[in-house]
Structure formats: C-alpha cells, structure tokens
Amino acid sequence: MDNTAIGSFDGLDLLASSVLVFDGQGCIRYANAAAEDLFKTSLKSLINQKLTDLFINGEELQNLFEQALQYQFSDKRQDFVLERVGFEPLQVHTTFTVLDNPITPVLIEMRENVKQIKQDREDRMLDHSQANKELIRNLAHEIKNPLGGIRGAAQLLELELPERDAKELREYTQVIIKEADRLQTLVDRLLAPHRYPHIVSDVNIHEVCERVRSLIMAEFPRGLTIQRDYDLSIPDFRGDLEQLIQSVLNIAHNAAQALSERIEQGDAELIFKTRILRQVTVAKVRYRLALDLHIIDNGPGIPSDIVDRIFFPLVSGRDGGSGLGLTLAQTFVQQHLGVIECESRPGYTDFRVLIPLP
Incomplete structure (x- = not known):
C-alpha cells in the first residue's frame, strides 16, 4: 500500500459525506472518517476490500466502477440500497467521480438518503x-x-x-x-x-398550546419551565379542537412525567415551538403548507429498544404507564391528515406534530 497516495486524501476527513478512493483493480486505497462511521468499521478493515466484498449486492456498484475506469463518464449519480451481512440495509445517494490519477483513478462519495x-x-x-x-x-x-x-x-x-x-x-x-x-x-x-364524531371548528394552534401549558403548570407548579417559541403568523385551520388539545396534552404530560428527576432538581424544561413548513409530504401526499409543532424536553430520552414502537398500543417507557396516550395522540393527529414523529436521545426528546394547512 502506497502511504504517500493515501496521505494525499487526508483533507477529505473534513467532509460530512463518506468518501472511498479505489485503485485500478477496484480495491479501496482510502476511506475518510465519515466512511468509517457509515460502514461501522475501521480504515484498516476497509483498505484493499472491493465493492463486492463490502456489499452483498455490490455487483451494480462494481459495474459502474468499471464504466468509470473506461472513461464512459466523468461523474455519475445514483441511489442504491446496499445490503451488508449483519447490518441494516444502507440507503445511499452515490456519486462516482473519475480522477486524473493512474494510481487511484476512481472516487465514490456516499450520502445516506435521509429523505428516503x-x-x-x-x-x-x-x-x-x-x-x-x-x-x-x-x-x-x-x-x-x-x-x-x-x-x-x-x-x-x-x-x-x-x-x-x-x-x-x-x-x-x-x-x-x-x-x-x-x-x-x-x-x-x-x-x-x-x-365520537369529529367536531370541526376553526383551530388556533397557539390556543391549543396555551391550554396544555396551563394544565401542565397546574400539575407541576415547581421545578418545571415551559418555554414558548411561537410563529404567530400561522393561520387558523379547520380541525377538532378537543382532539388536538388531548393529543398535545398526552405528549406534554408524558414528557413532564419523564422529567421527574429534573423537576426535583429544578432544571426541567419543556419547549413548545411552532413553525410553518412549505412543500412537505405527509402520509405520501404533498402539501403546500403544514403546521410544524415541536414539543421538546430535556429528560432522559426514550429507551432505544422501544423508540420505534412508542406509538404502538400498550407500549410504555415508564412503570405504571398504560401505553395508550401516544397511541391516541397519533390517532387524533392522523384524523387531521397529519402525523407525529419522534427523535430522542439522552437529554433531548422532540415530538414533532405535522398537520397540513389550507
């Protein structure tokens, strides 16, 4: 292995996307730090591997590599679902680039296809x-x-x-x-x-948030701060006010209960944040505008073994929970053609409510 050739690519470690550089035989000669993270392995393990060694279905990638060697294109972009033994499939957007370098003639850049x-x-x-x-x-x-x-x-x-x-x-x-x-x-x-029937009226999302805020503060008067970060330009929309109050209350109440230790310490925090999203897809339908409501807490986070099932009936992250609060919240929001998403890690949990606007 030519260490001089490897060293010439060290600047690629600063990139967020994964980069692999290949020699003329199709063996990896360099991989940046992002590639090590993406493939969950070390540079030492990646060096000298071929695309067909890395991926079960690497033949199509190998075909594009051979086309690049033959200068059939200077760069080519394509999406792949890459399968690896013992790992979840990787959905990536790849860019093949032909380099003016006889030792390392091909560079492949990969980014996880987050949207997909x-x-x-x-x-x-x-x-x-x-x-x-x-x-x-x-x-x-x-x-x-x-x-x-x-x-x-x-x-x-x-x-x-x-x-x-x-x-x-x-x-x-x-x-x-x-x-x-x-x-x-x-x-x-x-x-x-x-x-119960869907009772439709004009709904102001900030009225919903304020109702929920007053209920939570009444139950947890000390040790908990609720911050408001509202976009007051969000228009009223047609919906079931009581269902939406119940949905937001279920999420916020769960968060407050998860914050019990921080409430005792006096540094528990909830954030109600509203924004407008443009050109958003919800449940496979494209909408011009959508309400983007975030309910964020600084609690311990949702256990990793249930975070993907948190909206399923009877799944609860705490002792004594019925496992129905988030299920009902999701059902009510879906009746408004929306969806609730969740991102969680220790110290940060964000429940995001997306509802299409007229």
Whole structure:
C-alpha cells in the first residue's frame, strides 16, 4: 500500500459525506472518517476490500466502477440500497467521480438518503398504525361483552355469600369487580377515537398550546419551565379542537412525567415551538403548507429498544404507564391528515406534530 497516495486524501476527513478512493483493480486505497462511521468499521478493515466484498449486492456498484475506469463518464449519480451481512440495509445517494490519477483513478462519495429513509419509516409507521387500530378495535369489542358478564356474575355471587363468611369472601368478589371496571376503562379508552364524531371548528394552534401549558403548570407548579417559541403568523385551520388539545396534552404530560428527576432538581424544561413548513409530504401526499409543532424536553430520552414502537398500543417507557396516550395522540393527529414523529436521545426528546394547512 502506497502511504504517500493515501496521505494525499487526508483533507477529505473534513467532509460530512463518506468518501472511498479505489485503485485500478477496484480495491479501496482510502476511506475518510465519515466512511468509517457509515460502514461501522475501521480504515484498516476497509483498505484493499472491493465493492463486492463490502456489499452483498455490490455487483451494480462494481459495474459502474468499471464504466468509470473506461472513461464512459466523468461523474455519475445514483441511489442504491446496499445490503451488508449483519447490518441494516444502507440507503445511499452515490456519486462516482473519475480522477486524473493512474494510481487511484476512481472516487465514490456516499450520502445516506435521509429523505428516503424518513419516507420509508413514515410508511411503515402508517401501515403498522392502521393494522394496530383494526386489531385493537376488534379485540376491544371481543373483550367488552365478557367483561360485563364477569362483573355481573361477581355482583350476584356477592349477594349469595353466607352471612358468616360474607365479610371475608367479599374481598375476593370486590377484586373481581374492581379489575373488571379497570379493564372496562381500558377498553373504553381503546375505543374512544372511533366512538365520537369529529367536531370541526376553526383551530388556533397557539390556543391549543396555551391550554396544555396551563394544565401542565397546574400539575407541576415547581421545578418545571415551559418555554414558548411561537410563529404567530400561522393561520387558523379547520380541525377538532378537543382532539388536538388531548393529543398535545398526552405528549406534554408524558414528557413532564419523564422529567421527574429534573423537576426535583429544578432544571426541567419543556419547549413548545411552532413553525410553518412549505412543500412537505405527509402520509405520501404533498402539501403546500403544514403546521410544524415541536414539543421538546430535556429528560432522559426514550429507551432505544422501544423508540420505534412508542406509538404502538400498550407500549410504555415508564412503570405504571398504560401505553395508550401516544397511541391516541397519533390517532387524533392522523384524523387531521397529519402525523407525529419522534427523535430522542439522552437529554433531548422532540415530538414533532405535522398537520397540513389550507
């Protein structure tokens, strides 16, 4: 390996995109730091590998490399989904560039196709959401009728208890009744989004945020600061005010509960931020304008093992949570043709509500 040739590319380490430089035999002679991060391996491991060694489906990349060697183009751009053993597929936008260098004649630049990744993630979320809604609705209806029978039977049994054993045995019948009531409440919450009509009126998103802010501050009067960063030019839009208040409240309340340790320390923070997005795609439909509402907290973050499932029914990141608050929030926002997205890491969690505007 010619270290002089390698050293001549050191300036590429400053680039955010991944860069691979190849010799005439198709072996990697240089990879920048971004490439090491993208492929989750070291420069030492990448050196002398070929495209067909790196990727299961590297033949198409190899064909383009050979075309570049033959000067069939000076540069070429193309999107790929690159498959690797033991890793998630990589969606990348690639640029092949022919270099005026006989030792290292070809450079490939790769950038993760963030837009496509986001679209695929949104598509999966919508598909899962629809399937979950149907499953939960059907399951809730199946549970509802037997619950009524169990509760009624426990009440009748309580009336028939012998007087001498009534007090002791009533504890057991009361457990049955109370648990049946608890499950009934859970079922009612599962069915709530489908039970009530959509009440449409003019909605001001800042009125929604202020209502939620007052409710959260009433419950957490000390140790929590709620910052407001509003774009007051956002117009009113047609929607269900109560549903949107409930959606934002569910998100903000979850955040406040996750901030319990910081509230005790006195440095807990929530941020309500509103903006307008232009030319945005939501649920595969392109809109000229959309509301972009962020609810941001400085809490511990959502556990990595559930962050992709946080909107699924009965998935909760805290002990004692029902796992329905975010599911209901997502359902209500989807009824406004919108979507809720989430980005989370320790010290920063951002729930983003996108709703199309007229």
